[in-house]
Amino acid sequence: MLTAGHVMKRNVFVLHPESQVLDAVDTLLQRGFSGAPVVEGERIVGIFSERDGLTAIAAAHYEGEPPGSVAQHMRREFCCVSDQTDLYEVASQFRASPIRRMPVVDCAGRLLGIVSRGDVLVALRRLYRHREKTNYERLQDHMNLLQ
Numbered sequence: 001m002l003t004a005g006h007v008m009k010r011n012v013f014v015l016h017p018e019s020q021v022l023d024a025v026d027t028l029l030q031r032g033f034s035g036a037p038v039v040e041g042e043r044i045v046g047i048f049s050e051r052d053g054l055t056a057i058a059a060a061h062y063e064g065e066p067p068g069s070v071a072q073h074m075r076r077e078f079c080c081v082s083d084q085t086d087l088y089e090v091a092s093q094f095r096a097s098p099i100r101r102m103p104v105v106d107c108a109g110r111l112l113g114i115v116s117r118g119d120v121l122v123a124l125r126r127l128y129r130h131r132e133k134t135n136y137e138r139l140q141d142h143m144n145l146l147q
Helices: 021-031 050-063 087-096 117-129 135-146
Strands: 035-040 043-049 101-105 111-116
Touching: 021 035, 021 050, 035 050, 035 111, 043 050, 043 101, 087 101, 087 117, 111 117
Parallel strands: none
Antiparallel strands: 035 043, 101 111
């Protein structure tokens, strides 16, 4: 059985709550990331995305104020999975939500890695290729041999 721990990326780019929004947005844009986990020590405390940055900077521009810190604008409610979560459960969570990446955490909320929709799709495709054929597929193969 494949799990999130089998397919996750372990080297994760993270942001910190005290980081300034403008610096965080610059880094996301430079690296080509749509968002990143926000950590204090080893524990994940939020998610900061391009959308959060867009909202913060647009409001700051309108109000004539600085956009503030990542902690002021990050999402504190977010989906995450354990490294033991079955890959099909991870796929179900991705299907139910528009998110593209999900943090993988241990029981204490420490960030272990991150898993993307693409990571899950590659793994499921590989599993599908190596599955046992159905009776219908075997029959089709047999019929093709007779032609």
